[in-house]
Amino acid sequence: MSMIKKNVTIYDIAKAANASTATVSRVLSNSDYPVSDDLKKRVLEAAKKLNYTPNLLGRQLKTNETNDIAVIIPSITNHFYPLLILGVENVAREKGYNVLLCNSLRDPKNEKKYLSSLFQKQIKGIIISSITENQKFLKELQQRGLKVVAFDQATPLNCCKVGFDFYAGGYMAAEHLLKLGHKKIAFFSAPLTRPSRKQVYEGFVQCMKDNNVKEFEKNVFISEKEEESHDQVYEFKNGKQLTKKMLDTTNELPTAIFCINDMTAFGVIQELSKNKIYVPHDISVMGFDNIPMAEITTPPLTTVDQPAYEMGVLSAEMLIRNLENPDTADREIILKPKLVIRSSTRDISKKS
Amino acid sequence: MSMIKKNVTIYDIAKAANASTATVSRVLSNSDYPVSDDLKKRVLEAAKKLNYTPNLLGRQLKTNETNDIAVIIPSITNHFYPLLILGVENVAREKGYNVLLCNSLRDPKNEKKYLSSLFQKQIKGIIISSITENQKFLKELQQRGLKVVAFDQATPLNCCKVGFDFYAGGYMAAEHLLKLGHKKIAFFSAPLTRPSRKQVYEGFVQCMKDNNVKEFEKNVFISEKEEESHDQVYEFKNGKQLTKKMLDTTNELPTAIFCINDMTAFGVIQELSKNKIYVPHDISVMGFDNIPMAEITTPPLTTVDQPAYEMGVLSAEMLIRNLENPDTADREIILKPKLVIRSSTRDISKKS
DNA sequence: AAGCTTTTGCCAAACGTTTTTCAAATATAA
DNA sequence: TTATATTTGAAAAACGTTTGGCAAAAGCTT
Secondary structure, three states, X not given: XXXXXXXXXXXXXXXXXXXXXXXXXHHHOOOOOOOOHHHHHHHHHHHHHOOOOOOHHHHHHHHOOOOEEEXXXXXXXXXXXXXXXXXXXXXXXXXXXXXXXXXXXXXXXHHHHHHHHHHHOOOOEEEEOOOOOOOHHHHHHHHOOOEEEXXXXXXXXXXXXXXXXXXXXXXXXXXHHHHOOOOOEEEEEOOOOOHHHHHHHHHHHHHHHHOOOOOHHHHEEEOOOOOOOOOHHHHHHHHHHHHHHHHHHOOOOOOEEEEOOHHHHHHHHHHHHHOOOOOOOOOEEEOOEOOHHHHOOOOXXXXXXXXXXXXXXXXXXXXXXXXXXXXXXXXXXXXXXXXEOOOOOOOOOOOO | OOOOOOOOOHHHHHHHHOOOHHHHHHHHOOOOXXXXXXXXXXXXXXXXXXXXXXXXXXXXXXXXXXXXXXEEEOOOOOOHHHHHHHHHHHHHHHOOOEEEEEEOOOOHHHHXXXXXXXXXXXXXXXXXXXXXXXXXXXXXXXXXXXXXXXXXXXXXOOOEEEEXXXXXHHHHHHHHHHHOOOXXXXXXEOOOOOHHHHHHHHHHHHHHHHOOOOOHXXXXXXXXXXXXXXXXHHHHHHHHHHHHHHHHHOOOOOOEEEEOOHHHHHHHHHHHHHOOOOOOXXXXXXXXXXXXXXXXXXXXXXXXXXXXXXXXXXXXXXXXXXXXXXXXXXXXXEEOOEEEOOOOOOOOOOOO
């Protein structure tokens, strides 16, 4: 005798309002099909009285339309991405879309699983920082109609892109340090496996060359192998490690250290401090990314801004335009870096 | 004459494999209904050949089952939550669930919209740190069958809970500072509007009382009004503000400052440093939360650990158990704080 | 060989919507 | 008044799946 509570459907409303389901659907999904005010009111009242909640599954199945877009990021604990997501969500909200967030944890298996699952859920658009080499699955989905915007990482895919000029960023950083009078400058990085890192490096090197800095290569510290856990903490530890190595092997310390990202810089600063070397008094340290905490630390970190929030905004706008109005959509945007000068670098040109 | 590409469905497979849709469905959703190996193989091959992708909407509509659970958090840029989400996702992944992530940005309107949308999508379970006072909408959904696990914030709702003993955390922090020989201890906080903050405060005060600390109230600095933007940066700025105020109004500085959270502590440290007061040499500073960056700053921050990752794990486990096996599910877990001693606090009992 | 169980396969209904088609009712024009 | 246009309402099909009810086929017992 257990009473099973059935969901309220448009049939129930139709009955209650003495109308047909078609009419009910029309008023509830406010179609522009004409319905008399009187009846419309009756339907609305019935819906309210019965506490009706539409079943989106039914609707989506029928219309093959959805307000959902997805974002796939490598890691949610990496400070860069939450900011980007915020950007995506803000424009999505404004334009009436929902955002499904997935993080692959830099595991291609997870990425594929998410892609597959999203596609099965009939998602029509996706914003992704893909970490798989061979993007053949993504490409297949694209051919099957999935709209994709790739950001952050380079991709072989022929799709909308929101990129960042890492090369210019590297160049810019080097330039800043030179301008402050530094001659002996170290470069700290995890292995240059990702294109982004490589480009930063190349920009940096080019600037050194352009300014006739001698023997720069001697001060390049790149750790041996990438760690399993592609975590933020890895970068931090890497900074400490490289610092130790430098302290152990170098007799004349550099006056400035550039780090491939902010987290590495924090590791460097902490390790230096442990050895009673203070930033920026004894050594200048510079990061890359401008994650939120760069302005929160003591000293605040001089760095190169990679505009995460803006990238999120642009990616979302691009995707939505591409969904709603494919013809007008841009294909590619490259964002420019911006130097953010704080207090971890010091001008040593004039003797103090 | 434009060729519209139809999706391939189980009908197409049935035709290709010379079988019925029922059979196709049974093998594709690997039901335990017996199907001959031969036919099974035929179906699988046809599916592969036609590049079949199931439409989850159809399936869900029919079965009224889903593998999706949702998490609603106040803010994704607050470092506490990504860690929690990581915990949720890890157990979800392991148990075959997908996680839908929503952040309310501390706006009750957003929270309600997300709840409503999730429910319409037939979500069956949700993990939430609700920021609405009156949780009557959530309660209604709960009565309509939604399983909910509330974490972090106290809730009037009768549901599963994963809590944290903020009071003990406050007490513990105070105790630590006293043990290090501090007598004049300041308490810094944003307004005690959230129950969590209040409880920390109460624990702290109680410890002061228990140890006969005189005139503690004089060193309590609580900012006037909560800012609109409930952001991380707000807490940071608040730390700076309170520090300024203290420096302006106090002639004898405290030897230690406890901050209601880590971000506030970072603000304090930065502002002190600006005034050439160094941590921990001149003043000890302590935080609360143990967000990841607490160990990355220089000096690393002494703080009270609120185990975000573990809370995520427990919440997810609780929810899933509640979904799959309602009888066996716990109702409430209260996590205990843990003292994390790093380098921002100093023992001043023995004169150095 | 007859009766029984088990395996296998098909038909058709159902999930909750939207939307097309058509008919009825009403208003407008002559 | 009749013919025509407009508004309104209902029935039914469709979206892609799962699954209960049958029935045919096949394998076992006696």
